[in-house]
Amino acid sequence: MPETLLAARNITKRFGGLAAVHDVTVELWRDRIHAVIGPNGAGKSTLTNLLSGDIAPTTGTVTLAGRDVTGWNPERISRAGLGRSYQKTNIFLPFTVWENIRLAAQSRTPNAARWLKLASSVGEANERAERALELAGLQQRRHQVAAATSHGEQRQLEIAMTLATDPQVLLLDEPLAGMGTAEAERMVELLLRLKKDHAMMLVEHDMDAVFTLADHLTVMVNGQVIASGTPAQVRADPQVQSAYLGE
Ligand code: ADP
Ligand code: MG
Numbered sequence: 001m002p003e004t005l006l007a008a009r010n011i012t013k014r015f016g017g018l019a020a021v022h023d024v025t026v027e028l029w030r031d032r033i034h035a036v037i038g039p040n041g042a043g044k045s046t047l048t049n050l051l052s053g054d055i056a057p058t059t060g061t062v063t064l065a066g067r068d069v070t071g072w073n074p075e076r077i078s079r080a081g082l083g084r085s086y087q088k089t090n091i092f093l094p095f096t097v098w099e100n101i102r103l104a105a106q107s108r109t110p111n112a113a114r115w116l117k118l119a120s121s122v123g124e125a126n127e128r129a130e131r132a133l134e135l136a137g138l139q140q141r142r143h144q145v146a147a148a149t150s151h152g153e154q155r156q157l158e159i160a161m162t163l164a165t166d167p168q169v170l171l172l173d174e175p176l177a178g179m180g181t182a183e184a185e186r187m188v189e190l191l192l193r194l195k196k197d198h199a200m201m202l203v204e205h206d207m208d209a210v211f212t213l214a215d216h217l218t219v220m221v222n223g224q225v226i227a228s229g230t231p232a233q234v235r236a237d238p239q240v241q242s243a244y245l246g247e
Pocket of ligand 2 (some may be wrong): 045046106
């Protein structure tokens with residue numbers, strides 16, 4: 001069995017009368033991609049926010065590498081090994097690709113770094129940033145101002161910034177959104193590279209990419225999980241076909 005790095009058990013998030021996420025249980029495993037699909041408003045982004053600590057669940061628990069992190073703030077969860085990208089980009093456009101990644105790497109360092117620790121933390125942040133730049137395939141763009149890079153490269157940069165915090169768990173919300181075919185193919189290759197050593201949750205609308213990448217697939221509709229299993233199992237589920245895939 002693969003190692004469980006993140007588990008959300010029976011989590012619910014209510015906004016007033018609406019249960020945006022209702023009694024959802026998901027697990028993320030090392031070296032596996034768990035894709036979450038569903039129509040707009042299904043609760044996918046809310047689920048991502050619950051796992052990253054951006055919002056706290058109304059009920060239910062989240063564990064990260066065996067630790068109960070329910071109710072922790074996003075910075076603390078990030079330091080415990082979770083990295084996420086946002087649908088809306090976090091890039092500083094006037095800065096270079098390298099500066100963006102280097103700043104993200106520094107954010108991993110605790111604020112209260114003492115003098116003696118500071119020198120080694122700078123070296124470590126440089127190394128993390130260098131690895132992230134390479135892993136994301138952005139070496140050629142290192143000195144380019146982010147604003148001058150393509151849409152696809154900006155999405156790669158966003159993932160590099162996430163990698164610079166050295167996460168074990170990656171939550172990616174629609175990394176292929178707005179991409180052309182060539183850009184999407186490059187992103188799929190990147191996500192396949194990232195599978196190794198990471199546990200990944202991938203929220204994505206591009207079904208070709210989902211069925212190429214996913215080891216496990218969960219379908220959400222109206223805040224609830226209607227199916228979860230291997231892509232083949234989910235595809236064969238009659239409820240999924242009528243509710244979502246439209247086959
Ligand atoms: P998805 O990402 O699957 O499109 P979301 O998680 O963004 O869905 O939204 C799920 C539901 O929760 C939607 O009905 C949305 O309007 C609602 N919702 C999301 N965030 C909030 C919020 N902060 N306050 C109130 N309702 C919200
Ligand atoms: Mg969303």
